[in-house]
């Protein structure tokens with residue numbers, strides 16, 4: 058993963074949903090090895106922002122750029138987006154799900170990825186039988202199946218117990234230590250050391266270093 062000069066930035070970014078302005082004039086910058094924690098009231102546009110970075114929601118104005126990444130790939134191709142919906146097929150087993158993603162994403166290391174999310178005892182189980190937290194951990198295993206520099210995590214701790222949150226924080230710290238970028242919408246204090254903060258819906262979006 059190229060990282061030294063990696064930089065994700067937005068300038069004058071605007072978002073409209075259903076014909077209504079959600080936010081506008083948004084500027085932020087986050088470098089390799091840094092996390093950006095996005096907070097704000099319900100409906101402020103946190104999920105929309107993550108989905109704009111992932112290329113899933115149109116940009117109504119301004120721009121988003123990733124500098125220092127792979128020039129052969131688009132920004133969405135260099136991101137992993139894990140959203141509210143876990144996007145899992147109930148009839149597929151845990152292993153089949155991971156195999157599907159690994160082949161779709163061009164990745165490998167299925168056993169290791171599942172083990173890192175403590176799913177190795179559940180590999181033969183159909184997704185339909187998994188608990189909410191187990192489903193979320195399976196969704197998060199995508200992060201490990203193919204290395205991508207930008208992780209976009211929408212409320213990643215929802216349904217996770219304390220041990221699973223600690224495990225996720227460890228994976229996030231390892232990603233940052235490897236020069237990756239994380240943009241996470243979360244109200245949970247993840248104990249990530251230092252991270253930048255972006256508050257949506259505030260009069261002036263704050264962009265400063267805070268404990269996260």
Ligand SMILES: Nc1ncnc2c1ncn2[C@@H]1O[C@H](COP(=O)(O)OP(=O)(O)OP(=O)(O)O)[C@@H](O)[C@H]1O
Pocket residue numbers: 074075079097098099100101102103104105106
């Ligand atoms: N598909 C859609 N069509 C129309 N409006 C939408 C759509 N998706 C979201 N919105 C609206 O866009 C606004 C921002 O929604 P978004 O989900 O990004 O906010 P959020 O900050 O993530 O909220 P929450 O904290 O509740 O998850 C909301 O007013 C929402 O109703």
